[in-house]
Amino acid sequence: MYQYQKIKMNNNPISNFEATIKKEYANIAGIAIRKDGHLIYETYFDGYTKDDVLHIASVTKSIISILIGMAIDKGYINNVEQKVLEFFPDYTVKRGEKTIQKVTIKDLLTMTAPYKYKSEPYTKVYSSDDWVKATLDLLGGRGHIGEFKYSTVGAHILSGVLTNATGQSVKDFAIESLFKPLDITAPQHTFLRNKEEHFAFLKDQYVTGWVVDPSGVNTAGWGLTLTPRDMAKIGQLYLNSGVWGNSQILSSKWIEDSTKEKSRFGELSYGYMWWIVDDDCYAALGDGGNVIFNNPNKKMVVTIASRFIPRAKDRIELIRKHILPLFG
Template sequence: MNNNPLSNLEHLIKKDYSNTAGIVIRKDGHLIYEKYFDGYSKDDVLHVASVTKSIISVLIGIAIDKEFIKNIEQKVLEYFPNYQVRRGEKTIQNVTLKNLMNMTAPYKYKSEPYTKIYSSDDWVKATLDLLGGKSRIGEFKYSTVGTQILSGVLTNATGQSIIEFANENLFKPLEIKTPHNAFIENKEAYFAFLKDKYVTGWVADPKGVNTAGWGLTLTPHDMAKIGQLYLNEGLWNGHQILSTTWVQESTKEQSRWGELPYGYLWWIIDDCYAALGDGGNVIFINPTKNMIVTIASRFMPRAKDRIELIQKHIIPLFT
């Protein structure tokens, strides 16, 4: 360690957050720092894991703005008119889009059945089959597989694939390169997507429906653009990409996991909010300081908490 605070920060990252691939920081609308590690460059995309959920929140907001979706109080099954509800199943009929968005929908499993879902031919239907059960609506239950239902809602509501809708309404306006479909056909391919150093695309099921809970690849700059869009309350280069109302509603407390507030697929942290992905992927937005910190990371089980890194080391250094 030396007297250069920036060198000390980068030393800390290499030592304690060794799976970090890239960091981008924007303040007052300007890029003030970017750094890449472990052989990655600014053009390399990484699997951002559950940050994908927050991107889906953006797309749901756009779909509501464009009136493809009426509102999030709608019942989920309104978007699946051909789905056959099993005899005696009542709970599923009352689950709303809001329940999926704020993680208060009930499911019939104790631990998430990733392999069962991702080895099926239709991931949305496989997840719908797990919705409901004996748990009550309104209890917080974080679910990655459950979010997949929102992919079905988006495709059925808009008549477009997730990638087509995202490209037209979000990626193209923000100059984010459109990902291709990355098909996962077996368990080996699933683990390869999680663990390989260089992966690209957006994971899709055999029907071509993209994932909602994980599976999107982005660069740190792409992530920072999403953060800037939210910091600008939906405005981008003079165009309202997303309504201010949705930005505000999706990033205020809608439910709570213990002491941690949750919005619509965004985490609320004090007076800030964040998209958080396993392994240390983060879009962290601090409206008070007009600042965005994005971190993209390789997959690593039990990766050290990036929020602590951001709050204790990054924000004090750059403000």
């Protein structure tokens, strides 16, 4: 199909597009595009191949959102209004702390939970022995529930919720519920023992696995590696309203709820860990330029996997300006 598209669309537009990627978006490692349910284009740069996984950064959050929906579908979680602390019965709330007791799963999914920090304390959380507890200790404070506050460390609480609700590791639940049905090769657990290994995972060209904290809980805000093809399958699952093959593996209601505005950050709309980027398009976005972009009207999924660089160029602009006109 990929070769057919290259011939059909003439070499010039494709060559020009790929030259633009190399010149203006040099950290892109791979692009995969699906339309009408089929993989119509994929290409790789800088020595990467279709078999190489990349760290998808905050796209991991959207995968966690999917797993929360699946846990609700399977009855492990009642609904998004369930209080977070119900899943941590051994957690001791500090005297005077009232807000944390009101925080729900929905508040975490929509980034409207309050925290006791101005800037994210990555080092404090990721150098602790228990990242879930360290993050719970930061939850609440004087902030108000309902105000948008994007939090990567805060997302880790959802991994704790999944672990305690299902009785499985997040990875094992993901294998059973998502990866195996979509024929995605499951990543191995990756332990980061010090700051050097942490930064290496973020910056090295080739990394693999799914990061786990010292307690064996997989990260929710970052730390998962997938291929562009894997990402495209996940996007396709959403376009299919949760159906894969002959099986409904995720409820269509969850997909609809996830991709409708639940909170706002300035002019940007946010669902359940998915960004609503247009009236009819939505995306999972990760630092460095990692994207799962869905255009339901065109029945199209665009996925981009990238090596990390600070202040990467806007991938949504790339998709709108170059990819949709060429492939849509």
